[in-house]
Amino acid sequence: MMNMNNKNQKGFTLIELMIVVAIIGILAAIALPAYQTYTQKSKFTEVVMATTAFKTAFEVSAQTGEFSALTDADAGTKGLPPAMSTATGRVASVNIADGVITATGTTEVGGYTYILTPNGITAPIQWTKTGTCVAQGVC
Structure with a gap:
């Protein structure tokens, strides 16, 4: 006759499995919003990069003396690309x-x-970044 006390038990108990599931749930609840912000930020990079042509053209035009004031720097004029x-x-x-x-x-x-926003038309031109993307942390 077998004694039940001598039998080797293998595997996890129900409590151990429940603890693991709870830990995974907590980690997922924290990681998912961070991941969504990260993916939105990576997608918004396309918008940030779209400003590069305007920024470069502005700096070149400013250094070659195209502008007498910031009010001269409008899209489609004095070496700047059209809007x-x-x-x-x-x-x-x-x-x-x-x-x-x-x-x-x-x-x-x-x-x-x-x-x-540029600090002026004389080198070195420093740019100030603002907009609704700053508050959301995507740019």
Whole structure:
């Protein structure tokens, strides 16, 4: 006759499994919002990069003396590219007016704005980043 006390038990108890499931649930609840912000930030990079042509053109035009003041720096004039008003990819629009570059994302990236403001028209030009994307932490 077998004695039940001498029998070797293998495997996990129900409590141990419940603890593991609870830990995984807590980690998922923390990780999912962080992952969603990360993916939105990576998608918004397309909007940030859309300002590069305007920024570079502004700096070149400023260094070659095209501008007498910031009010001269408008899209489509004095070596600056024309405004982009047709949505392309995740970028809804990009414009430069009085030297201030404003890019807007599509609804896929929250419709946030990314704004670059120069400190003037003399080198070295420093840019101040503002817009609704800053508060959301996606740019």
